[in-house]
Amino acid sequence: MNKHLIRRTALVAAAGTASFVLAACGSNDDAPTGHGSSASATASAAWSQGEHNAADVAFAKGMIPHHRQAVEMADLAPNRAQSAEIKTLAGNIKKAQDPEIRTMSGWLTSWGEQVPAEGVMDHSMHGMDGMMTAEDMDSLKKTSGKAFDTAFLRMMIKHHEGAVGTAKTEKADGSFPDAKKMADAVITSQSAEITRMNSLLGTS
Template structure:
């Protein structure tokens, strides 16, 4: 009896161990499927949904408004780099172009990823004149025709107004936007362009 009892006990123990191993393997397989299969897919879908939901109408308006605004600032900076006599004005113009040209690409990339249209280049850049410090076509023509000290004064006065408009747009984005990178850019614009306004006022002798 003892032998039979021991043998039976051993068989039960072995069967239990085998069941445990099979269950563990099944759990591993399920976990793996959840990670590499449906679980991963669901996670990616949720992540994409969160990413798509990070921007709102204010972010789109900010990008669409800031692109032509920056393009005009770069155009003015290009003129100053060639026409200005003051080394300080030329340095400032170079800094404006260096900061804003890459931001145009970033803003355009955001709009494309959101399925929004990127503002066309050319005359459309001046369609916002009268808003947010944008210059009119006549303003730009007048700047192009000026030279020497008259050019520098006109450039500084125009770009100060232009920067003030950009700062206002950035403040609106910070208040109403939801896309983290756009709000971060808005904060950088406020900081950098406010500092540049002070520098330009000093160059005009009014700061």
């Protein structure tokens, strides 16, 4: 009888020890998992916010319609320009700025900001320097040949100068790394195109 009692006591003790060990293991497993999930969620939130500031938002919201207008102007060149160089230039402008529009739209969406609607041009917005008026665009659409070439160059130089100014503001005031990198690329590429366009216009 005593042997049975001793055996039962040993079994209960062993079971209790096993339960404690399993609980401890479970607790240890849960802790890092919970911590990892929290860290992952925090990292995800930080990524989606993008560590941006108001200057980055203003840059994207201003540059999207600015780029759209440049693309609209560039689209006129194949059928209206006389100079092959201007047609090539217009093609390069569209090739560079179309993807940037998509990228900046993605930033705004990830930041919970509204992407400027197509055709909306609020000239009071930051970053709109160099925008053509509706009258300017209508005038450009009515020209062709050498007259188009001259008007296109003059308008696009002004347009590019506005973009470069906006990009310099972003470099100085922005905090989102990709936006600052794009701003730097805009300054480099569009400054070079301004020099080229001035040369074509015969003013340099």
